[in-house]
Each structure stands twice: as C-alpha cells, then as structure tokens.
Amino acid sequence: MKVSDQKTAEGILFTDQYQLSMAQLYYRMGLHEKLVQFDYFFREYPDYGAHKAGYCINAGLEWLLDWMQDAHFRDEDIEYLRHQTGRLGARVFADDFLAWLRANGSFDAISMRAIPEGRVVHPNVPLTVVQGPLAMAQILETSLLNHLNYQTLIATKAARIRDVGRGQLLLEFGLRRGQGKGANAGARAALIGGADFTSNVGISYVLGYPPKGTHAHSMVQVFIALGASELDAFRAYADVYPDDCLLLVDTINTLASGVPNAIKVFEELRRQGHEPVGIRLDSGDLAYLSIQAAKMLDAAGFPQTSIVLSNDLDELAIWQILTQISEEAPRYGVDPDRLVGRLAYGVGTRLITSHGEPALGGVYKLVAVQNHGAWLPAIKISESPQKTPNPGHKHVWRVYDE
Structure with missing residues (x-):
C-alpha cells in the first residue's frame, strides 16, 4: 500500500460507515456535542473448543492512544466524504456537517479511564471507559474495538x-x-x-x-x-x-x-x-x-x-x-x-492467530448520557439477556482477598 493510501486507510477513516452516518444524524439533531459515556468490555472468555480460558490479559491501549493522538479529519478525508453518494445518487454527507468535522473531527475532547495493559481482566467489567462528545465518541468505536480486541486476545x-x-x-x-x-x-x-x-x-x-x-x-x-x-x-x-x-x-x-x-x-x-x-x-x-x-x-x-x-x-x-x-x-x-x-x-x-478462538467478543456500549449536568443511564434491552449491558455512570473496583 502506498504511504498516502495508508494514511487514509489507517487514519480517522479507519472506522465503519455507520459511525459516520450516525455522527451526521447527531449533528442534524443537535446532539453531536452532548456528553456521553461508552464502556468497552467483553462478555465471555475465549473458548478454544477443547479448552477454555478463565481470564483475559488486557492489551492494546497504548497503540489505541497513539492512534487517537494522530487521527483527525484532513482535507483529503473531507473531500472523499463529500463525494460519497447514496443509492439514488444524492450526496450522503452535507457541507455543514463536513465543515464541522474538519474543524472538530479529532479526539482531543475525549477522556478515557482504563485498566492498565497486562492486568488480568474478566467478562462484563468495563476495561476502558470513554467520555466525550457523542459524535466523536461514536466514531471512535470501530478503531477502539480493533485495537483492543485483538491484542487482548493474543496477550491472553x-x-x-x-x-x-x-x-x-x-x-x-x-x-x-x-x-x-x-x-x-x-x-x-x-x-x-x-x-x-x-x-x-x-x-x-x-x-x-x-x-x-x-x-x-x-x-x-x-x-x-x-x-x-x-x-x-x-x-x-x-x-x-x-x-x-x-x-x-x-x-x-x-x-x-x-x-x-x-x-x-x-x-x-x-x-x-x-x-x-x-x-x-x-x-x-x-x-x-x-x-x-x-x-x-x-x-x-x-x-x-x-x-x-x-x-x-x-x-x-x-x-x-x-x-x-x-x-x-x-x-x-x-x-x-x-x-x-x-x-x-x-x-x-x-x-x-489465537488458534481455536479467532476473535474476542469485545463490545463498546453506550451506558450514560449527560443532560443538564446529570448522568442519565442508557440501556439496551435485548432478546438475548447476555447482551444487555450494565448501564450508568460507574467506576470499576477490584477487591482482593487477604
């Protein structure tokens, strides 16, 4: 891959299309700068078939932070998005939204709390907690999962x-x-x-x-x-x-x-x-x-x-x-x-390749929205109970036996 193409493929556009689609919707509804909290966690230990892990080792955080520091919407990225069209040929992204992305499209306003790399971690415990403006916190999801899921899987x-x-x-x-x-x-x-x-x-x-x-x-x-x-x-x-x-x-x-x-x-x-x-x-x-x-x-x-x-x-x-x-x-x-x-x-x-379990099922879920200075819990009710996250603004504590 050419260096110029690599900067595009691995920069701020290292995300899924639906993140950008939602970000524009939040912008149109005036929600894009509302403070929110997402939790990153995994639901189950790796299952290798003949044997199963009883813990995971947290990893990937430093490289995620390095990526976040460098990633931002460049002129080239904005022009690419400007020329995206929908099913009937209409433009997908409007100029005012793209102008907002060019001016505000970085992760400078995002704050994170995380369990350090190398620590033993367990299912359904927030390993990384993300707080920040809704639009950019949403765009972060794909890259965060990519950076943390794989390295945690291999470290385990x-x-x-x-x-x-x-x-x-x-x-x-x-x-x-x-x-x-x-x-x-x-x-x-x-x-x-x-x-x-x-x-x-x-x-x-x-x-x-x-x-x-x-x-x-x-x-x-x-x-x-x-x-x-x-x-x-x-x-x-x-x-x-x-x-x-x-x-x-x-x-x-x-x-x-x-x-x-x-x-x-x-x-x-x-x-x-x-x-x-x-x-x-x-x-x-x-x-x-x-x-x-x-x-x-x-x-x-x-x-x-x-x-x-x-x-x-x-x-x-x-x-x-x-x-x-x-x-x-x-x-x-x-x-x-x-x-x-x-x-x-x-x-x-x-x-x-983490033979037997090729992917960690880590997820990034919205758990709280701040409104008028108060944190409101956000919950997903699922047909599968194990997919219902623990909502709300919270902290992680580890209690040790003596």
Whole structure:
C-alpha cells in the first residue's frame, strides 16, 4: 500500500460507515456535542473448543492512544466524504456537517479511564471507559474495538502458554503466519502476555527488545544441495555465531544425524573457548525426541544446553509434551524435572492467530448520557439477556482477598 493510501486507510477513516452516518444524524439533531459515556468490555472468555480460558490479559491501549493522538479529519478525508453518494445518487454527507468535522473531527475532547495493559481482566467489567462528545465518541468505536480486541486476545493466549510451560523461555515466532501487518500488534500483545522475546525484528526494535531466532532448514539444505553436509552447515553457523550457536537438528534425521553433528560442533566450540546455546526440534514426537536428545547431550558433557521446541505449539500441545516427558523420561534415565527446566518454546501460528478462538467478543456500549449536568443511564434491552449491558455512570473496583 502506498504511504498516502495508508494514511487514509489507517487514519480517522479507519472506522465503519455507520459511525459516520450516525455522527451526521447527531449533528442534524443537535446532539453531536452532548456528553456521553461508552464502556468497552467483553462478555465471555475465549473458548478454544477443547479448552477454555478463565481470564483475559488486557492489551492494546497504548497503540489505541497513539492512534487517537494522530487521527483527525484532513482535507483529503473531507473531500472523499463529500463525494460519497447514496443509492439514488444524492450526496450522503452535507457541507455543514463536513465543515464541522474538519474543524472538530479529532479526539482531543475525549477522556478515557482504563485498566492498565497486562492486568488480568474478566467478562462484563468495563476495561476502558470513554467520555466525550457523542459524535466523536461514536466514531471512535470501530478503531477502539480493533485495537483492543485483538491484542487482548493474543496477550491472553500468550499468558496461558507461558503458564502451562512452567515459566520457561517463550519465543513468539508468528510473523509469517499472522494476518498481514496485524502480526506486529500480535507480537506486542504476546510480549505483554508473557512471551520473553519475538523473532519479529522491526517490532523488537520499536519496543526495545533484542529479536531472537536460530536458522531455518533451508540453511542446511543449501549446503547439502551444493555437495557439502549438515555438519558443514553447522560448522559454518558456529563459525559466524560462536557465542550464540543454537542449531536446528531435524533437517535429515534428528537422532541419527542432527544431534550427533550438533554435539561435534559443540565440542569444537568448547575447545575454542565458547559455550553452545542449544538445539531446536521442529518436527516429530517432540517429547520423545527431547528425552533422547537430552540423554545424548548429557552423555557428551552438555547438560546445560537448551532444547527449543517448535512446530504448531500451543498451551494444550505443551501440556501434552510435558505430561509425556514426566511419564517417559525416567524409563530412559533422564530426570524429567531437569529436562523440563532446559526446555524453551517457539510458538508461532497458534499464538498469533489465537488458534481455536479467532476473535474476542469485545463490545463498546453506550451506558450514560449527560443532560443538564446529570448522568442519565442508557440501556439496551435485548432478546438475548447476555447482551444487555450494565448501564450508568460507574467506576470499576477490584477487591482482593487477604
């Protein structure tokens, strides 16, 4: 997308058409500057099918505020709206309304109260409370939901993965599988939720994190295609990155080739005064391969090297791996707790897409209107009781047990 088009698509017009239609109606009725309150909340925890969350992690607020500070109706936006026509060719937006938008179409008059990012949150509790003039508070709805719903969803998934992984190193690997540039927001949310690092270089730079990664199978493949070997590929990587050597060992055969070749390179590194970081397993029975790889590394004198697992991991897959390790490792003379303590997890697709629950049902509901200095509750009566919001001007309190 061209930069000029991006400014249009992601600026103040990053909203739904009906928000603008309602804003013009409010203007025509003289209601556009009436002070109102909207509450943002979600109704249900994410349900992944085979398992369900029991909490969410609030995220997305900072990027929403950044967007709000920059978003305003530019001349180009007003001209675009001026040329919109309805079903029979009549103009949709009148000149006086557009003039008002050009002069007042920013979020400067909006105030917000919100639960900080990174906090545990629960259904039907206002996470963000918006107060301000009706027209602009209405226009804000779509972007607010877009910014907060997705990041809260991904932060929640990351927190669950972190928890089931027993606090071991968690790497976010989802950039190639994310929905377009939304993967940047997803990586940020994953870091809020519990990921230690991300492979996403750009967002790591923006957020002040060092990006993390190893190498792909293609590195080994190109050596083999040119007549060299997996061992040659590993040696080349170790030569370039002697103090950050973590080798992907499943390109050919994990236990017959990859791990033995990695051990040879690790021994060479040690003789040169360097300590290897570890290996990565990206296919097969990850629990069994972790046990066998740990046994081989221990026997070779590398009991501290990390074993990074990847390949369609999520909280359920990691739980299954850890359960299998606890049951099977003792049979092979491997201490399961020590093995789990050297594991790390590279989680991509199932984190960045929130596999099993692709969207958080966050909503933005009008709950109060100020009239003559008094707040009047506004309520929606629905055929579905769960869609009836808690109306009125209110505050959120969290009470802790001692």
